[in-house]
Amino acid sequence: MAIDHALLVTPSAMGRIDAAAVASGVDGYGLMQAAGAHVAACVLAHYPDIRRAVVLCGPGNNGGDGHVAARLLSQSGVPVIRCGVPPKKGGDAARADAECDLPLRALDDWHPEAGDVVVDALFGAGLDRPAGPEIAALIDRVRNADTPVVSVDLPSGLSGRTGAPTGPCFQAAHTVTFAALKPGHVLMPGRALCGEMHLCDIGIPARLIVSDDPVWRNHEELYRNQLPTMSAQQHKYSRGHLVVLSGPLISGGAARLAAMAGLRAGAGLVSLATPPGAVMAQAAHLTAIMQRSIGDEETLSDWLEDDRLSGFVLGPGFGDLEKARGFCGLLAKSGRPVVLDADGLTAFAGRVDDLGKLFDGDVRLMVTPHEGEFRRLFPVLAGDESLSKVDRARAAAQLLNAVVIYKGPDTVIAGPDGRAAVNSDAPSWLATAGSGDVLAGIAGGLLAQGMPAFEAGCASVALHGDAGRRAGAGMTAEELAASVKSLPCD
Incomplete structure (x- = not known):
């Protein structure tokens, strides 16, 4: 049996x-x-x-x-x-x-x-x-x-x-x-x-x-039927255009990691939305990833009129929390999927209700907190010892109308509809600086290709772990991003 x-x-x-x-x-x-x-x-x-x-x-x-x-x-x-x-x-x-x-x-x-x-x-x-x-x-x-x-x-x-x-x-x-x-x-x-x-x-x-x-252990049956596929009939825009919003000159590496991971996860195009003062520095590091100089909300709003932009990652190395909140509001109004990570999450500490109101309706927000970020966002949930990590992730998902990837050695993926999965087989050496930026990029790349949010969350965590195993112990985040495996073709 x-x-x-x-x-x-x-x-x-x-x-x-x-x-x-x-x-x-x-x-x-x-x-x-x-x-x-x-x-x-x-x-x-x-x-x-x-x-x-x-x-x-x-x-x-x-x-x-x-x-x-x-x-x-x-x-x-x-x-x-x-x-x-x-x-x-x-x-x-x-x-x-x-x-x-x-x-x-x-x-x-x-x-x-x-x-x-x-x-x-x-x-x-x-x-x-x-x-x-x-x-x-x-x-x-x-x-x-x-x-x-x-x-x-x-x-x-x-x-x-x-x-x-x-x-x-x-x-x-x-x-x-x-x-x-x-x-x-x-x-x-x-x-x-x-x-x-x-x-x-x-x-x-x-x-x-x-x-x-x-509740499920994370496994491919949860997401396999929703994975984007590639075929000879496709072109780069049909595979999605992911935008990663970059921070200032001193912290642009995190956004580059996310952008490279999104490209490796199958997005047809990836652009960095870079502050004007950091454009030249980013250009020295980029080849396949494009750039757009975005310094303020007005410039971003104008660019968002391009409906070929299909998904966004906001937060890795972003720095300016007030600016992050403003940018997030514009992304929410665009009606397209958004991954909030790092500074994008910290920007809403004490403002969770505001974040939830931005993303009502269809589930198109994904948040990727580690334990410290979760505690800053949801202090009441985090302090309730009667709740399991699954309970806390589910409650957070319902509060935000979002998919929550609650990171750790026992990463929990939860949706506002109550679905939940626990990922328990990722290699321990993923606990390194920049690893979370890579995960955010993978998730953004899958969302930009039209994958539903819960399935994209489960798949991104699995692909992240798979990349870690491929990169091997002692890897750096750069090696991790380069090890993300492209999705299979038809």
Whole structure:
């Protein structure tokens, strides 16, 4: 049975999926047996020299998976210490406990030894509050002994909804989960706390693995059908004309990076709108990218009468915040798509309502904040610890009627209609000066070619990561921009 590795479901949605599977006739205890078998197989595969398996079992079904794993590990010849609390009577976990003939010791009855491997089957996704002092002391004991941990479903103490620890939390070397990933598996710091992920099929029918509030891992099925294509019948203007608005002489490099990335992303033409005092300096660096001297709103307004200009990037290295707000107002009135990044975002700190009013109607605004910019724009959302990064991005998208690319190692792409995706596979070396300018340029290039905003957001983040992998560790932003891959031809 194929598993959808892209769908992310919340712990509450997973509970409904489990219940639906049992209601459809699937044997719930059979699901637990399969889950425990996957856990035991993970331990045996990754720790062939294990001396003792220390299986920590909680009172719920997560603990039931642990009881099954303990029994199977013991039958495989591994010495097993089973610790925890007895399960509630009458359920599948109680049956799993009864079928395991190993004694169930108290949690504080285990003392770490070399060669131990902990199986964390305490709570998984079933706990969304801080663990008690006994569990906190146990987590400290495991950490201080540097004992490797294999967690069942999620490291105990980690929120499966937000990806944030609710208090003390295990650091797992491996996490074994079932049927579908949860947001906490891919959002930071949860992704790091989970270690290596193992998504396993335990027999839940694929038709039941659905959510009424789906979030996706970013993948090409989200945007592939909307990618612009190239053909022999096209000419440069039919492939879009992207305009990147440049800052003053001292900071023009950021705009050049965005412009080059937009050209590499397939825009037929790219122009820099350059302040008069910086035209000559920019000309020394440009070949395929054109220039237009734009010094004030009147000059920009006149140029915008050219309806062949099809998309804009405002913000990288722009500098003048008041001027940025004025330019943004003109771009909004033009009715064409706009990417706001860097100074284009900072210009609207404390003025988010004004920005949202500029771009009502069709979704044609994309904003690309990193964490600091997001906090300046949306201090209330950023300060609400009950919200996940997905929640915050969705709320921001609705406030602005925009697609939000909330950057980071767990970049979230969210639209005002509630669609959301988490990008979790970008290389770490993208965290370098100028990388965000390249992303803004890719997004602008795709929007200029007519790609819908949400799909363009997902595709631009994917292309950005792909360029980073191609450029390699130690890359500079110039190398990153040069590594953006053109889109395929028909």
